[in-house]
Structure formats: structure tokens, C-alpha cells
Amino acid sequence: MFITEIRLALDLVVPKAFRMRQILATLMLGSAMLAPNVSHASAIEDFRAAFQATEPSGQEAPGEAPEGMVWIPGGTFSMGIADPRTLPRGGSDPMPDARPVHRVQVDGFWMDTTPVTNADFAKFVEATGYRTVAERAFEVEVPGQDEPRVVDPGSIVFHHPDRVANPHDFTQWWKWVTGANWRHPEGPDSNIENRMDYPVVQVAWDDAVAYAEWAGKRLPTEAEWEFAARGGLSGKPYPWGMELKPEGQWQANTWQGTFPQEDTGEDGFAGLAPVAQFAPNGYGLYDMGGNVWEWCADWYSYGHYGVRVHDGEPIVNPQGPDRSFDPQEPGVKKRSTRGGSFLCTDQYCTRYMVGTRGKNEPSSSANHIGFRLVK
Ligand SMILES: [Ca+2]
DSSP states (O other): OHHHHHHHHHHTOTTHHHHHHHHHIIIIIOOOOOOOOOOHHHHHHHHHHTOOOOEEOOOOOSSSOOTTEEEEOOEEEEESOOOOTTSTTOOSOOOGGGOSOEEEEEOOEEEESSOOBHHHHHHHHHHHOOOOGGGSOEEEOOTTOSSOEEEOSEEEEEOOOSOOSOTTOGGGTEEEEETOBTTBTTSTTOOOTTOTTSBOOSOOHHHHHHHHHHHTOBOOOHHHHHHHHHTTOOSOSBTTBSOSSGGGOOOSOOOOSSTTTOOOOTTSOSSOOOSSOSOOOTTSOOOSSSSSEEEEEEEOBTTHHHHHOOTTOOEESOOOOSSOBOTTSTTSOOEEEESOOTTOOTTSOOTTSTTOOEEEOTTOOBTTEEOOOBO
8 A cells, every 4th residue: 555655664664765765756756867869859750750640530429518528539549658858848757658659549438627626526525425545544564563553544745845855755745644635635734615626636546436436427548538638639748739838838737946845836826726727628628737647547557558559450448457567566556647747847757748657556645636537
């Protein structure tokens, strides 16, 4: 359990911090590999060459749109991402788990235009009395002790450190906070009173699935999420096009300033933003990059795209692998996440780039992970 490891690393078992560091450092910081030295023009050309055009299916919407949803027509597209490091502001992560870029066909579906908000989630909790994973105590096995230790309810919260002694030690900015949950995203002293139009955070994959069952919807597959995020475009690194900041305008809530000390909010938002503060993509979807990570239905498996490529034919409606495998943490099953968050920056994690992938243990939650649904 990921949150268990956070807890263990923070105050119980120091050596575990090393393994945890590997996980979050890669997810949040990207691997610090140097990009080849090539011109931006030829790099953009090479990047685009990895993709074929998106071919919409023309499948018509089966009736009137459910409230807050938009029809995604389906079609065939190139899924994954070419090495983005040579692109302007392409970051330092080669994104090997999102290759090879391969052709995928998805059927049409309805999709929420924004992530599920606090207002939405409050209705679900009011109707069902549901308690999220972060609101439940749990037991952890402590090496060398016969009895498991009971951990009070809580979750993982981002903090601005005054200084960073080791840029690869994420425990300087991620803290376990007792009492942090969706109603108190940064801990017991915080609340969502004036944040009902913000995406719900501090929700685990299990919580998202419970909400989906109540709402008569489901989590999108990674293929559906990515097809939708591209908005009909192809070979573009962002849901809105080729540039991070076209005509000098930010298109998503990401991080500006020195990570993790200073979030200048140059894009209009220091920290999390309400939903739909930037223009929608070509399908009318808001926030498909930045603000909050979004849970997907699929298991995460590092090398899964490699086994999908066969005979050049598109793979149809892929549901992800049968089992999870993350070589950085082979013993932990993880679900896929997409879209990056308000903590992503081209200094470190550029996973607001469409086609890139995230991952997390299904019972984990934090104040930068939410979800949206399809049906
Ligand atoms: Ca921001």
C-alpha cells in the first residue's frame, strides 16, 4: 500500500525511503536524462513523424448529452508519445513507458467535461454515507514486530519546503497528514467551503470506482482518456496543440517558479484551481492537462505498449493489461493516471503532455489526484 509506505518511510522504517524516493522522483520529477542536442525545428518534425492522423469514426451521439458530459465520437489514433526531450520546453523525461506509439481504435463514449468537483462528490457522500479510503484507519505490518500498527486516517499532502537539501528526496515536499481527506484536502485546518467548484482530491482509485457505480458511469480506459485528450489533433504534445504557451498564454494550471519551493501562479493559480478555468480542447473537454491527475480504469504496466503492436492493425478498445507491473516497485499493483497536475513543470515532470502516463497504488490519495468519468 503506497500510503503505508509513505507512513513507514516518514516515521517508522528509514531505509524504505529510498525505494519510495525512486517512485515519486520518477513520477514527479522525471528521470534526469539529458536530451540529445538537435535543432527544435527538426526535433518537432521527428516528433510529428511518430504519429499518424487521428481518424474520427463519425459515430453519432446516441441521444441527448447527459448533464455535464460531451460526446467523444471515437475513431482511430496514434497512442503514446515520442521522446519529447528535444521539443521546446520538452522536459528531461524520455517517457519510455508510453512507447511504441501505436494505432488504437476506440468506440464513441460520453465523457465528463470537467473532473468531478467537490460539489459532485458531496452529493454522492450525502446520498450514500460513503467514507473514502483516507477517512478510514488501517493497519500496517511493521518489520520486526508481531502486531500490526494501526494508522489513523489521513493522506498525502504537498508542502512548500523553505529549502531543499536533496532535490531527489520527495519527502521534503510530500508529507503524511493525519486528518487530510477530501473535505480537508491539506489537513484538518483546511476545508472546501469556498471550493465546491474545485476538483475533488484526496480520492483513491477505489473511491472513484465507488462514485462511478453510484453515478451510473465508469472510469475511462487509458485509450479513451488519451483519445479524448487529443481533441481530434494528432502528433501534438499538448491537448491544445504544439506549444506549451502559445502566444504567451498559459493553457492549463501547471507550476511556474522554482519547484518545490515557490509556486508563482503565473498561469493565474498558485495551487489547485477551480475546474474549467482555461479553454476547452477540440472535443469541449476542460483540464485535460494540469490541475489534477485523473485516475483511469487500466492497470499500469510499464512495457504494455510493446505487446500491443501486431501486424500494423489498430488494437480495438484496449482495456489495459491483465496485471500491473512497475519495474521501479515490482511488488506493488498500480492503476494508471493521466493528465499531470498543478505541480507539473518543464523543470521536472512534464506529464501534462498528452500521451504521457502516470501511475499510483489504488488505495493512495493526495491533494493533486482526482478523476472524471465516462459512460
Ligand atoms: Ca499554477
